[in-house]
Amino acid sequence: MALLQMQRINIYALKKDRKQILELLQRKGVVEVRDMLKEDKVFNRSDVSHAKQIMEKNISTVNEALSILNNYVKENSSILSALEGRKELAVEVYDSFKEKYKPAVGTAKRIIELSKIIAENKAEVLRLQTQIEILTPWINLDIPLNFKGTKHTTGYIGILPNSWTLEEIYEKLAQFMPLNVDIISSSKEQTCIFVLCTKDNKNKVYETLRGMEFTLPSLSIDLSPSEQLEQVKKQVEEANNRIKAATDEMISYDKLRDELKFLLDYDTMRLEKYEVIGTLLQSKNVFIISGFIAEKDIKSLEEELTSRFDLAIETKEPRKKDDVPILYKNNGFSEPLEGTVNSFSPPGKGEMDPTMVMSLFYYALFGLMLSDAGYGFIIALACAIGLIKFRKTIEKPMKNTLKMYMFCGIATVFWGIIFSSYFGDIFDVVGKTFFGVTDLPVIPPVWFFPVEKPMLMLTFSMAIGLVHLLTGLAMKGYQLAMQRDYKGIIYDVVLWYILLISGVILLLSMEMVTGILGININIPSNVVTIAGILFALAAVGIILTNGRESKQPFKRILKGLYALYGISGYLSDVLSYSRLLALGLATGVIGSVINQMAAMAAKGALGPIIFTVIVIFGHALNLGINALGAYVHTNRLQYVEFFGKFYEGGGKEFKPFGINTKYYKIKESWKNGNIK
Amino acid sequence: MEILNDYGIVLALAGAVLAALIPGMASAKAVSMGGIAGAGVITEDPAQFGKVLILQLLPGTQGIYGLLIAFITLSQIGILGGEGDISFVKGALYFAACLPMIIVGYTSAVRQANASVASIGVVAKKPDQFGKAMIFPAMVETYAILALLISMLAVNGVSGLSI
Structure with a gap:
């Protein structure tokens, strides 16, 4: 703390x-x-923007190269690789990289170049393939497609839509004899024809052909189609060869991937260094x-x-x-929540680090909202396995996240046992469905079933909320003590404590309230009287003191009255903790629904298998959704209700000049306690 | 009046079904709004998937709360268990008990989605501000939780009445 x-x-x-x-x-x-x-x-700062620019450009080049390389050679990485952390390298490797620097930059540039070559050639292949498609119907024509005729004749080479027979074409052109029509190829969609007529008739023939929707081929070449096709096919092959060569070269760079990654980190580090040099x-x-x-x-x-x-x-x-x-110092239990505090805001001036106190409530509240021993066990076990398996290389933020969920999971197991929730009511359902157990529940709760006594659970939730809020108020007192504002402690903390606690006693003495909450407390009447007097005194005290920053008495009283009105804020804050009940019940009831659905399907020989499948999928879904809810609402209770009482934040996180790389970290090599 | 008593179960079932139906519809719409905004962020920065997914899922809970109320009701009116003999008044009471979840579930899901979409925008520009961005949609959800609570207590309470 x-x-x-x-x-x-x-x-x-x-x-x-x-x-x-x-x-x-x-x-x-x-x-x-x-x-x-x-x-x-004498002393001034040097301009490093040029050097920084070069490095920034290198970094973006290498990033691009790596992502291109990953498209050609997939890096085999598992989901768990995120837990592995960065590789550790000795200083010597870092120092010796200078020689490899230029070639590595060259490799990165070459990879980008290769990807361009491949893209260009792929486009070329596509272009050539359309040519092939156009040429293929003309393959039997032994003169070039741009043939226009001889001295006395005119040739028309082109396409008629739909399928035509020779007779049909001659019929249309009969009046222009002599002429020759050849059908080069014919399909349902189009008929490729070659018409040769005398020069006198050329315009009329053309008009007639146009009337038949004759079109010229979209290619005009000097070679005969078959020769041309041969050539195009050769070009396709060449382009394909270029693609293959480039791809092969690209794949060969896979073994240099580590060097590229190191280059990225090297320049990231240098960039940070130059940023420092600039200051x-x-x-x-x-x-x-x-x-x-x-x-x-x-x-x-x-x-x-x-x-x-x-x-x-x-x-x-x-x-x-x-x-x-701000740099925190916490023990292993609270440390994982530094990130949660940071994402609200690091402590501002004169504020304390709330992490330690918050952690106690954080885990407990998360556990109450998820409140299922089975789910908690799964979360805690998964995190523990991750922590143990990667204990040597795991990075600090990931380690803290896993630790946080592990503690949350343990708290969930605790509350799950208290309220007897194990994957909903899996033991009861399995016992009843498969083993004919009639003595239910199989595992009775340590305390009670929230489903059966929701009002008791609601009371418990609000009681926890009250404790949480009063702790927040106590933290405010501690902070004021650190600032030596002793008047503030009495006016802003002690008076409120008296007001709130006596208020709660007064509420509990009313039959209406205990009736609603379904609890049975007998508070002696003299205690109630004392509480009433204290309540009134505290209220008067708050009215008189809480507006003390105003000098004018009238304004001061008004401000004090407004401050007293803040008690309604406490009421809504406490009611906000009813989400503990709602979310806790949601987990349990949905879990029971899943079990019940599985039990309904569990008839016949395949029954147990269907049952297992439904249970696994259903509970995985329920766990996911409710863990999300528990996480979000735990944060909310901390940020809004708890921090609202004493914590504003506004500090700045300690950001040391260090190695903020992606793949590698550099370790000093130690020998006999000295740096080599 | 005697004939009406045969229809008590219809009212109760209508309440249960609407509790699953209407918040479910709203959540489907809400989650799709988040998904559309989230997909845009992912095209630019795939690394934000986890955060965006959480924000997208936040307004999805109303549908689940609705399901919960539907299930509790069904299990008490003789359809999935409980007493089957529901008088007209009791059926109407069940219907009324479902109303907070039906109505607040619907409106809060869509409004929470608006907050979620805005928060997804925050994550797109400042991924490190996720902790704060997450709280805005969670504030809206409070009212869905309150509605859930009242519906849950009311359904439980109605089952104890002998009318």
Whole structure:
């Protein structure tokens, strides 16, 4: 439940060591670099935009090349590969990559070029294939398609729509004899003909032919169709050969894939480095890095840097107006929820880290909403297997996600046992359907069945909500104590505590309320009287104090009254926890529906098999949908109801200068405790 | 009046069926709205599939809540179990008990889908803001949950009445 103490750090070093120092800092990843110092006559910032541009271009080239390569050679990756994390490489590999850098960039460019070649040739093949289609009907014609005639004759080569016989054509052209008609080929759709007539008749023949919807072929070539076809086929083959050659070359680059990935990471790292260089103050021989570092990391970084380079390190407390970045420190139980807090907002100035307190409720609320021991077991088991199997390589964010769901799953098992829900009521249904068990339920609940006593469950949900809200209010008190605002604690926290608790006692003393909730509590009458007095006193106190930022008495009272009206907010907040009941019941009832449907189908010899199939599919669906609901609504209860009481956020996450790569991470190689 | 009592079961069944029907229709529409918006995001950035899918599914729950009410009702009016003898008044009470889920389920699903589509837009532009984007549709769902709660309690309560 804490945040790490941050310090401002300035490192003054010589420019000749700049590359090594920056790379070391990047690999350590403990300093967030900020340009907090001002430029002057001696020290100024250098422009690195040109270098950055080159790297950005390289990165996008390699990304494109990798995705093209993946289209030709699928990378065999399983769903679980997301859990595996990045590969670890030694510094030496990183340093020695310089020689491979240029060839790797060349490979990436070549891959893009090849994909263009392949695309162009594929287009060429398509074009040629349409030519083949056009030419094929003319294959029996032994003169070129653009034949126009001889000295005394005119030739027409073309297509008539639909199928024509020789007689039909002669019939139409009879008056223009002498002429010769050949049918080159004929099909249902078209008839390819060659007409030779005398030159005198050429216009009339043409008009008649036009009347028959005669069209010229869409190709005009000097070779006879068969020769041309031969040539086109050759061209197709050549294009296909080019495609194959290019594809083969592409596939051969599969073994260089790792190099491309490394190139991507290499330039990503360099880009980040150059971004940092752009923020450094530099003189002729000296440069200054300024930024933030966690107090605990100072010593080791200082030792490491001073043992290798000539430099000076200065650390000091952050100034008041500094926007200090936030770095959490939590135990393994709460750590997984740092991300959840972050996605709301990291703690702002003067706020505490709510992760630890939140984690207790988070897991419990998730479990209550899913509330099925079977589902919880599956979630927890799957996450545990993932965590154990990939424990060596798994990345931190993924590890935290798995851990979070594992704890959520464990909480779900707990509540599932309390309310006796195991895949809905699977034991009862299986027992009744297949083994004729009559003594139901097979496993009685530790506490009660929510389906049978929904009002009790509702009361329980709202009680949990009240505890959650009061905890939030207590957190506010703690925060005010840290800020030494002791008046605030009494006015904004203690008075509200008295008001709320005495209010609850008053409510519970009313027969109407206990009647609705179906509970039986006898509160002694003197306690009720005291609660009533306290309630009134607290209400008056709140009216008098909660508008204290206004100096004018009238306005102050009005503001105080409005603050007291905030009690309706508590009412709606508590009612909001009724979703615990609704979502919990939804899981259980839908589970029972699935079981009941499966039991209805479980007759005959194949019965058990059908039963199993329905149960597996049904529960997988139910688990998916209800886990989603539980996750979303747990977040909502934390963000809206709980955080609403004390937490605003607005801080900035600690983003150290480090290695934010996709495929590889660089590990310092250690030998006898020293860096090699 | 005696003849009417034969039709009590019809009213009760109508309530149950409408509870499955109307929120189901609304959720189908709502989820498809999310799907259309989500598909657009995926063409640009396939890595956001998981987040977009969650946002798409959020307004799908109304259909399930409706199903739940339908099932609880069916299991108490002698169709999937329970007493079959439903008087006219009791049938009407079952129908009324289903109404919150029928009406709020319908309207909240479509409105939640609007919020979901807007949140999918947030994820498209700023994937790291998913946590906040998810809360907006969840706020709308609160009212579907409240309706579910009342329908559930009312159906349970009606079954205990002897009229």
